[in-house]
Amino acid sequence: MASSPCGNSNFDSGLEIKTRSVEQTLIPLVSQITTLINHKDKPKKSERTLAAIHRVGQTVSVAVGRFVTVGEAIATENQELKDEMGQACFEARRAGDAIAQLTDVGDGRVTVFSDRTGMVKAARLLLSSVTKVLVLADRIVIKQIITSRNKVLVTLDHLERVSTFQEFVQIFSQFGNEMVEFAHLTGDRQNDLKDEKKKARMAAARAVLEKCTMMLLTASKTCLRHPDCESARINKDAVFHRMRCALEQVIEIVTEARSCGENKILPASIYNGIKDFKSSVECLRENLYSLSPPNMGSQLEALVERTEDFTDSAYTSHEQRQAILGLCQLARQDTQQLVNAWVEAQSVHAKEATEDMEVAILKTCQSVGDLRRELHKVAVIRATDLLKVHGEQLPLRALKAAGAEGNLEAMAEYSRKLTEQKEQLVETCRLLCHVSGTEPLEITCVHAEETFHVIGPQIISAAQTLALHPSSKIAKENLEVFCEAWESQLCDMALLLREINDVFEGRRGDKRPYLSLPRPGKHSANLKTAKAVKLDAEEQTSMAKLGLELRLLSSDVDTEVEKWEEQEHDIVRQSQSLASMAYNMYLFTRGEGLLKTTIDLFHQAEVFSEEGLQLCSSLRTFSTQLVDEEKSVMMTEMEKLLALCQKLQMGAKTPVQGKTATFQKVESSIQTTRGVLTVVLSLLSFCNKLKKKHNPERSSLGSPRDWKERQDAPTPVKEEGALNSKNSNGFGVKSLEQHVAGLNLLENM
Numbered sequence: 001m002a003s004s005p006c007g008n009s010n011f012d013s014g015l016e017i018k019t020r021s022v023e024q025t026l027i028p029l030v031s032q033i034t035t036l037i038n039h040k041d042k043p044k045k046s047e048r049t050l051a052a053i054h055r056v057g058q059t060v061s062v063a064v065g066r067f068v069t070v071g072e073a074i075a076t077e078n079q080e081l082k083d084e085m086g087q088a089c090f091e092a093r094r095a096g097d098a099i100a101q102l103t104d105v106g107d108g109r110v111t112v113f114s115d116r117t118g119m120v121k122a123a124r125l126l127l128s129s130v131t132k133v134l135v136l137a138d139r140i141v142i143k144q145i146i147t148s149r150n151k152v153l154v155t156l157d158h159l160e161r162v163s164t165f166q167e168f169v170q171i172f173s174q175f176g177n178e179m180v181e182f183a184h185l186t187g188d189r190q191n192d193l194k195d196e197k198k199k200a201r202m203a204a205a206r207a208v209l210e211k212c213t214m215m216l217l218t219a220s221k222t223c224l225r226h227p228d229c230e231s232a233r234i235n236k237d238a239v240f241h242r243m244r245c246a247l248e249q250v251i252e253i254v255t256e257a258r259s260c261g262e263n264k265i266l267p268a269s270i271y272n273g274i275k276d277f278k279s280s281v282e283c284l285r286e287n288l289y290s291l292s293p294p295n296m297g298s299q300l301e302a303l304v305e306r307t308e309d310f311t312d313s314a315y316t317s318h319e320q321r322q323a324i325l326g327l328c329q330l331a332r333q334d335t336q337q338l339v340n341a342w343v344e345a346q347s348v349h350a351k352e353a354t355e356d357m358e359v360a361i362l363k364t365c366q367s368v369g370d371l372r373r374e375l376h377k378v379a380v381i382r383a384t385d386l387l388k389v390h391g392e393q394l395p396l397r398a399l400k401a402a403g404a405e406g407n408l409e410a411m412a413e414y415s416r417k418l419t420e421q422k423e424q425l426v427e428t429c430r431l432l433c434h435v436s437g438t439e440p441l442e443i444t445c446v447h448a449e450e451t452f453h454v455i456g457p458q459i460i461s462a463a464q465t466l467a468l469h470p471s472s473k474i475a476k477e478n479l480e481v482f483c484e485a486w487e488s489q490l491c492d493m494a495l496l497l498r499e500i501n502d503v504f505e506g507r508r509g510d511k512r513p514y515l516s517l518p519r520p521g522k523h524s525a526n527l528k529t530a531k532a533v534k535l536d537a538e539e540q541t542s543m544a545k546l547g548l549e550l551r552l553l554s555s556d557v558d559t560e561v562e563k564w565e566e567q568e569h570d571i572v573r574q575s576q577s578l579a580s581m582a583y584n585m586y587l588f589t590r591g592e593g594l595l596k597t598t599i600d601l602f603h604q605a606e607v608f609s610e611e612g613l614q615l616c617s618s619l620r621t622f623s624t625q626l627v628d629e630e631k632s633v634m635m636t637e638m639e640k641l642l643a644l645c646q647k648l649q650m651g652a653k654t655p656v657q658g659k660t661a662t663f664q665k666v667e668s669s670i671q672t673t674r675g676v677l678t679v680v681l682s683l684l685s686f687c688n689k690l691k692k693k694h695n696p697e698r699s700s701l702g703s704p705r706d707w708k709e710r711q712d713a714p715t716p717v718k719e720e721g722a723l724n725s726k727n728s729n730g731f732g733v734k735s736l737e738q739h740v741a742g743l744n745l746l747e748n749m
Contacts, residue, residue, distance in 0.1 A: 095122045197440055288352070396483045550589070551583065553582065556681050571615065581607065
């Protein structure tokens with residue numbers, strides 16, 4: 001565990017920085033302090049050197065004062081942390097004052113040169129106390145999430161017990177507002193997390209909550225309309241249960257409860273097994289002096305045992321099964337030859353791996369690599385074929401028709417077919433998990449598997465209700481909602497499959513699909529939606545060129561963003577979000593992705609324009625640091641961006657009728673989005689050059705104030721990742737020794 005960076009404070013040992021916000025606050029602070037400590041004690045010090053030392057010291061001191069003011073305000077609002085926060089703020093202020101005194105020019109001598117020990121002591125105290133304040137602030141964020149979850153749970157209980165439509169509408173409105181608050185808090189927390197596995201788990205839980213909110217609405221209304229219908233009750237109960245499980249998972253992640261451990265969530269994947277096995281094989285070169293022979297055979301057998309998910313499947317062809325078994329046998333032979341070569345090298349007391357041993361190592365790694373490629377091919381072919389078959393949605397259509405006709409016999413037959421499809425999809429998700437290549441993707445595969453497993457029976461219970469009440473509009477609407485959730489998960493699976501392929505082929509980027517959680521009013525009890533339009537093949541083809549340009553531009557924006565040193569800058573985050581949304585719009589032009597209909601596209605265009613307007617605001621703030629000539633150039637480009645965003649927003653909101661008009665609106669939306677990205681790309685490069693040029697001296701300790709302000713300001717919730725929000729307001733706590741590099745320097749002085 002990490003030890004306390006400051007021995008004379010009550011700083012807890014073993015703290016880890018889990019969020020980017022704390023890291024981004026501490027690292028520049030360490031840089032400033034390191035600048036002070038690293039100055040050489042030269043006999044003669046120029047006026048410029050003395051002024052620079054004084055300026056840095058005063059900057060740190062002033063920033064600490066502002067920081068402490070925020071900390072003290074937090075303490076006042078949270079009485080349970082008042083004593084701890086007060087002590088940490090007191091120590092931070094004391095350390096800041098000490099640094100100011102040590103860097104005071106005074107009579108021409110700066111004490112930092114003569115009292116190096118005092119400077120180190122003050123610096124360590126400052127880092128310790130500032131980190132403690134941030135950790136305490138993080139505890140408040142976690143408390144806010146827990147409190148928000150508790151409010152949602154209470155309202156959820158009320159919703160489950162309502163007996164009249166009037167009462168339901170009233171409580172559901174309250175529930176919607178509480179879910180929006182919870183979405184904001186968890187979205188910010190998700191994006192602030194540094195651990196990609198936790199981020200993926202959070203994304204999965206939030207995706208469940210998003211989809212279940214609409215299901216809860218229609219399932220509850222159906223149950224109220226048909227209170228004596230057993231299938232309606234089963235359908236509703238399943239939704240409430242899943243929402244409670246997702247809410248609990250979020251709390252397990254933010255509080256790091258033990259039940260959220262990786263062993264519970266992730267099965268043993270073949271990818272990880274092969275990776276560990278290869279590592280053991282490579283380590284044999286260093287284990288020539290081991291007294292006992294390596295247990296490579298049993299490690300390989302444990303790996304081969306996992307391939308039974310492939311070979312035992314009824315859906316694996318005879319040729320595929322034989323290929324997998326043949327490669328497993330080859331891996332056994334190569335492993336045995338390797339063990340023999342290792343034993344031979346030991347018997348002759350070789351100081352390094354012999355030629356036979358090196359050859360055996362290469363052959364063993366190649367054989368398990370070939371096994372991984374074969375398994376990957378089998379899983380991908382299976383998933384691709386299933387997606388093609390299920391894309392036609394034949395069982396869903398048949399279930400809807402049978403339910404509307406009240407045909408219980410036909411409904412039972414198609415329910416069996418849907419159940420078979422569900423089992424195929426669940427098994428395929430399990431195979432994809434084995435070959436996914438990263439732990440976050442494994443988590444996403446597990447989420448997909450669980451989703452298919454749950455939604456399949458829910459569709460059947462909704463269909464049973466409709467078959468019993470074929471004239472019920474609400475029962476029909478309820479079945480539609482669950483079928484849409486199934487189709488949405490198939491779409492998510494297609495995106496997941498593409499990302500797994502990208503990882504396997506080494507071309508994976510950081511493209512993050514954009515999703516949104518419920519907004520106020522989106523799930524009102526009397527929801528009415530405009531008729532959605534799907535473009536036909538010819539229209540999608542005509543969009544291909546525009547879409548490709550959009551794809552290239554979004555990639556260019558991502559590349560430009562990577563050049564920024566400060567990845568958490570508002571301009572960077574907002575540009576990333578714009579590129580991510582534009583990528584989804586590009587997928588729409590190919591008939592793929594999350595945006596299924598023109599309604600989806602226009603909604604995305606609205607959110608895109610809102611984000612563009614937020615970027616304009618951030619650019620305006622940035623421009624205040626510039627000289628007149630630079631500011632003039634910036635304002636000219638900003639005006640272009642503002643005009644394009646407003647045009648896109650107005651166009652997306654303007655109603656149209658008829659397929660031709662709809663297609664023209666789609667084309668205009670894509671063209672305007674392309675124009676926005678073109679200006680953003682230009683601005684990103686320009687701003688980055690100016691930032692490097694000016695490099696204004698500013699203290700990182702301003703972050704808590706920014707955090708406080710962002711806490712009070714409502715922001716749209718956006719999510720990144722394979723299921724995968726934008727701004728991160730939360731403070732948390734990765735190892736100080738890992739992420740605050742200057743700490744080692746301080747401890748060694």
